[in-house]
Amino acid sequence: MSTRQRAVLLVLPALVPVAAVVGAALVSAVLLSLGLTPLVGQPELSLDAWRAAAGDLGTATRLSLGIAAAATVLAAGVGLCLALAATAVVRRSRLLGALAALTIPVPHLVGAAAIGLLLADSGFLPRLLGVAPGDWPSLVGGQWWVAVVAEYAWKESAFVALVVGSVLASRARSYDETAALLGAGRWARFRYVTLPLAAPALGVASAVTFVYTLGSYEVAALLGRPYPEPLPVMAVRLAGSIDLAVRPQAAAVAVTTAVLALAAVLLALRALRRLSAWD
Amino acid sequence: MSGTLELRGLTRVHAAGQPPALAGFTLDVPAGSCVAVLGPSGSGKSTVLRLTAGLDSPDGGSVLLDGRDLAGVPPERRGMAMVFQRPLLFPHLSVRDNVAFADRVRGVPRRQARERAEHHLELVALRGYGDRPARALSGGQEQRVALARALAAEPRVLLLDEPFSALDTTLREEMHDLLADLRVRLDPTVLLVTHDPAEADALADTVAVLDGGRLQQAGPMRELYAAPASLAVSRLLGGRTEVPGTVRDGVHSSVLGALAVPRPVPDGPGVLVVRPEAVRVTSPADPAADATGTVVRVRRRGLRALVAVEVPGPGGASVEAELATGEELPAGRTVGLVLPVADRAVVPPVDGTPSDAARSPISHG
Numbered sequence: 334m335s336t337r338q339r340a341v342l343l344v345l346p347a348l349v350p351v352a353a354v355v356g357a358a359l360v361s362a363v364l365l366s367l368g369l370t371p372l373v374g375q376p377e378l379s380l381d382a383w384r385a386a387a388g389d390l391g392t393a394t395r396l397s398l399g400i401a402a403a404a405t406v407l408a409a410g411v412g413l414c415l416a417l418a419a420t421a422v423v424r425r426s427r428l429l430g431a432l433a434a435l436t437i438p439v440p441h442l443v444g445a446a447a448i449g450l451l452l453a454d455s456g457f458l459p460r461l462l463g464v465a466p467g468d469w470p471s472l473v474g475g476q477w478w479v480a481v482v483a484e485y486a487w488k489e490s491a492f493v494a495l496v497v498g499s500v501l502a503s504r505a506r507s508y509d510e511t512a513a514l515l516g517a518g519r520w521a522r523f524r525y526v527t528l529p530l531a532a533p534a535l536g537v538a539s540a541v542t543f544v545y546t547l548g549s550y551e552v553a554a555l556l557g558r559p560y561p562e563p564l565p566v567m568a569v570r571l572a573g574s575i576d577l578a579v580r581p582q583a584a585a586v587a588v589t590t591a592v593l594a595l596a597a598v599l600l601a602l603r604a605l606r607r608l609s610a611w612d
Numbered sequence: 613m614s615g616t617l618e619l620r621g622l623t624r625v626h627a628a629g630q631p632p633a634l635a636g637f638t639l640d641v642p643a644g645s646c647v648a649v650l651g652p653s654g655s656g657k658s659t660v661l662r663l664t665a666g667l668d669s670p671d672g673g674s675v676l677l678d679g680r681d682l683a684g685v686p687p688e689r690r691g692m693a694m695v696f697q698r699p700l701l702f703p704h705l706s707v708r709d710n711v712a713f714a715d716r717v718r719g720v721p722r723r724q725a726r727e728r729a730e731h732h733l734e735l736v737a738l739r740g741y742g743d744r745p746a747r748a749l750s751g752g753q754e755q756r757v758a759l760a761r762a763l764a765a766e767p768r769v770l771l772l773d774e775p776f777s778a779l780d781t782t783l784r785e786e787m788h789d790l791l792a793d794l795r796v797r798l799d800p801t802v803l804l805v806t807h808d809p810a811e812a813d814a815l816a817d818t819v820a821v822l823d824g825g826r827l828q829q830a831g832p833m834r835e836l837y838a839a840p841a842s843l844a845v846s847r848l849l850g851g852r853t854e855v856p857g858t859v860r861d862g863v864h865s866s867v868l869g870a871l872a873v874p875r876p877v878p879d880g881p882g883v884l885v886v887r888p889e890a891v892r893v894t895s896p897a898d899p900a901a902d903a904t905g906t907v908v909r910v911r912r913r914g915l916r917a918l919v920a921v922e923v924p925g926p927g928g929a930s931v932e933a934e935l936a937t938g939e940e941l942p943a944g945r946t947v948g949l950v951l952p953v954a955d956r957a958v959v960p961p962v963d964g965t966p967s968d969a970a971r972s973p974i975s976h977g
Contacts, residue, residue, distance in 0.1 A: 507696070507698070507700055508700060508702065510667055510687070510694075511694070511696070511700045511702075512702075512713070512717075513667075513686070513687040513688045514665055514667075514687050514688070514692060514693050514694045514762075514765075514771075515688075515693060515713050515714040515717065515761065515762070515765045516688050516689075516714050516717055516718055516765055517688055517713070517714075517717040518686075518688050518717070521717040525702075525713070525716070525717060526702060529702075529704040530703075530704065532704075
């Protein structure tokens with residue numbers, strides 16, 4: 334048996350369940366969306382469900398991509414800063430790192446509720462600042478999905494900080510000192526050394542954040558507005574509808590989300606191969 | 613290009629309550645010279661470099677470059693470059709861009725920086741390696757690139773922190789030759805830290821021996837070999853013969869008998885040290901023999917053998933001697949020992965008996 338075959342065999346126990354669950358779910362969603370496994374009636378290949386969903390699907394896709402992109406950019410920026418601060422030698426910043434890490438075990442649902450209580454027009458923040466509910470911008474359920482993006486950015490920034498921080502903690506300091514002794518000031522060291530060294534980890538963490546945010550339901554459902562809906566909210570609403578005939582539409586939305594996520598992962602992997610200058 | 617470095621009373625305490633890592637360290641590194649700081653692991657020698665480079669700040673004392681106090685000057689403005697034990701090449705850059713790094717951050721245009729990098733790669737005999745990724749080099753090549761990168765920064769002082777200790781013997785000697793060659797061509801001021809007396813001997817004009825955070829002795833290597841100032845220096849340089857006794861009027865009395873000392877030594881207790889390569893083994897009947905004893909141990913050292921001769925008497929004494937090439941002596945043989953006057957040295961005794969740790973001061977790591 335070659336080493337390659339053995340490696341494949343060793344991976345199989347992990348690969349089989351993942352392929353079975355994800356594969357089966359995706360295949361059944363595709364079949365359902367194409368009218369091949371109807372709840373009632375004869376199976377018949379049709380694009381009816383896709384056509385019916387098409388109107389809202391475009392808006393939902395744009396919205397979902399927008400929310401995910403905004404949250405990812407914010408989380409990556411804040412997370413990188415946290416990681417830099419936490420790996421600095423100052424003790425106070427280590428406390429900062431610990432506080433950031435505490436965010437990770439908080440469930441998104443709890444986070445969403447907390448952000449809602451904080452940012453709503455009758456929430457904690459407007460009261461603290463003494464702003465009347467009428468004058469407070471509609472951050473929760475408003476046009477710009479501020480509360481939703483804020484929740485994802487807050488939660489995921491801690492994740493980004495953890496991943497990037499662990500890479501920086503082990504390697505950045507000696508490279509930083511080397512660069513300093515070659516005449517690089519603070520900014521040059523960040524630009525030419527720290528950032529390139531952190532880039533692969535930052536890229537991976539950002540890709541995970543983007544895909545997670547794209548496919549996650551509860552925060553957008555709780556803090557978003559009723560219409561337009563992002564993809565996951567739309568899929569869940571259609572799937573839970575009392576009108577069983579819209580189930581194939583729900584499947585079409587779910588398949589769209591999965592395809593987008595897959596495309597994002599593939600793009601990220603391609604970019605990372607170029608970025609990862611080291612093992 | 614090369615500057616004059618002066619370290620004045622440098623003191624560094626890593627943690628309150630602990631003995632200082634470095635205490636009142638003073639050293640001159642004249643422009644264009646190579647000075648080695650020699651010491652065992654944990655002696656504070658790396659601390660000397662970190663304080664000089666500004667990576668740590670001293671708790672006392674000062675670093676002067678061309679007479680200017682560098683207190684508060686950040687590492688990037690000190691005009692120093694350092695090569696560490698690990699090459700620490702930037703993994704995201706090619707070999708050429710690693711060497712061009714200092715120029716790039718100084719704002720030199722990319723093309724010009726790369727041309728200069730090629731020149732420096734040529735200096736370390738790595739012409740044509742510029743396009744390779746930094747990861748695709750062997751250990752010796754990596755360290756050459758690190759050296760080229762440091763030289764390209766045109767430092768006023770080049771700091772070397774055990775840069776060759778991770779390399780095998782052949783490579784290390786190649787690097788020694790390379791550094792000697794670079795010194796001739798570029799005349800840099802070099803402050804080198806090492807635990808290897810042979811390396812210090814091969815590279816440095818002056819050697820400062822550091823032990824327990826304190827300067828023990830500084831001077832040319834020959835002087836340290838001939839007249840170590842303390843037991844610690846003698847041991848660090850591989851001296852193994854230590855005969856306790858008393859000095860009176862320039863004569864050391866011990867189980868070896870009364871032996872004249874070449875340099876003036878204060879009266880009182882003193883330990884006679886003599887290097888094994890200076891001791892001559894002869895027949896017990898030889899009238900020139902200073903003492904007689906029995907060979908108790910023979911150790912091979914290439915073509916030569918190192919013998920330990922036990923001299924009887926109250927307390928006894930062990931004298932180590934290196935035999936001439938090809939000469940053989942079995943254990944148990946009675947021999948005479950000649951300790952040439954010029955090679956005798958007397959150092960102050962340390963309090964208490966030397967511990968095992970103190971006896972094997974050279975560690976590798």
